[in-house]
Amino acid sequence: MWKFIVRRLIITMPQIVVLSLFVFILASLMPGDALSGQIDPNISRDAIDEMRERLGMNDPWYIQYKDWVVGAVQGDFGDSFRFKMPVTDLIWGRIINTFWLSLVSVIFIYAIGLPLGIISGRYNDRLIDQVITGYTYLGFATPLFIFALVTLWVFGFHFGWFPTGGSVAPGLEPGSMEYILSKLHHLLLPGLSIALIGVVGTVQYLRSEIIDTKQKDFILLARAKGAPESRVYNRHIFRNSVLPIAAFFGYEITMLISGSVFVERIYSYPGMGNLFIESILLRDYSVVTALVLLFGLAAIIGALLSDIILSIVDPRIRIK
Numbered sequence: 001m002w003k004f005i006v007r008r009l010i011i012t013m014p015q016i017v018v019l020s021l022f023v024f025i026l027a028s029l030m031p032g033d034a035l036s037g038q039i040d041p042n043i044s045r046d047a048i049d050e051m052r053e054r055l056g057m058n059d060p061w062y063i064q065y066k067d068w069v070v071g072a073v074q075g076d077f078g079d080s081f082r083f084k085m086p087v088t089d090l091i092w093g094r095i096i097n098t099f100w101l102s103l104v105s106v107i108f109i110y111a112i113g114l115p116l117g118i119i120s121g122r123y124n125d126r127l128i129d130q131v132i133t134g135y136t137y138l139g140f141a142t143p144l145f146i147f148a149l150v151t152l153w154v155f156g157f158h159f160g161w162f163p164t165g166g167s168v169a170p171g172l173e174p175g176s177m178e179y180i181l182s183k184l185h186h187l188l189l190p191g192l193s194i195a196l197i198g199v200v201g202t203v204q205y206l207r208s209e210i211i212d213t214k215q216k217d218f219i220l221l222a223r224a225k226g227a228p229e230s231r232v233y234n235r236h237i238f239r240n241s242v243l244p245i246a247a248f249f250g251y252e253i254t255m256l257i258s259g260s261v262f263v264e265r266i267y268s269y270p271g272m273g274n275l276f277i278e279s280i281l282l283r284d285y286s287v288v289t290a291l292v293l294l295f296g297l298a299a300i301i302g303a304l305l306s307d308i309i310l311s312i313v314d315p316r317i318r319i320k
Contacts, residue, residue: 095272117202139200
């Protein structure tokens with residue numbers, strides 16, 4: 001087991017290097033540079049050239065890449081000209097909000113997806129299965145931002161059950177019970193919007209696993225021995241069908257990050273996704289490159305986590 005994890009980590013390292021190089025190249029191809037938006041437009045050209053020389057912007061690309069990687073490893077991504085603060089401090093304030101949103105979304109996905117998948121697989125080809133399957137088809141066909149806009153209008157503006165923006169009501173003392181409840185209240189609707197679309201894959205996969213497991217020889221043998229139907233489902237069918245779902249937990253992280261970009265923008269939720277869109281529109285390149293790198297790292301780590309979980313669930317895939 002540990003050999004598999006170590007080998008998988010070794011494979012991950014080149015992926016991180018390629019990702020960092022790709023992000024650096026994209027950043028260098030963008031119009032402007034780290035000084036864009038920070039210097040006084042009335043300053044002389046000689047002063048600007050002197051600043052670029054002092055910051056190493058005239059160095060060869062590999063020297064700049066090395067300096068950028070060293071700074072990134074140390075948590076130094078430069079300063080944001082839009083927010084006038086270090087990029088690391090700016091992102092840290094937003095990453096916590098995105099973490100809580102992702103956590104709530106994951107809870108909703110499994111709380112909704114597992115029961116629906118079990119019901120759909122157990123009663124396949126019946127009316128309840130057709131209703132659930134129809135919903136999953138609708139979910140596959142509906143873009144996330146459309147679904148988020150609809151839920152925002154219905155539950156936020158029309159019924160007024162949930163806040164339509166922000167992450168907490170103003171004027172509350174951090175750490176108080178009112179503050180915590182307000183944070184949770186602001187998380188429910190965007191988290192549910194992500195989950196109602198993200199759940200369709202879990203439902204379809206679990207349904208297919210249950211239908212396939214029902215036809216296995218050991219299930220037919222259990223029924224032939226007179227085992228109660230509830231025991232057959234709980235101890236044999238469900239147990240063997242739900243374990244592979246855990247292997248996709250890492251990929252859920254990647255899905256949540258990509259989906260939160262649109263949902264956070266729609267709900268004006270102060271997370272990394274909303275910050276990413278704002279930074280692109282304002283050409284705050286230091287923040288954009290840092291966020292792209294973090295999103296890519298999250299995708300790589302998510303794939304690594306899924307492989308490790310899958311190796312625990314199914315030891316046959318481990319590398320010998």
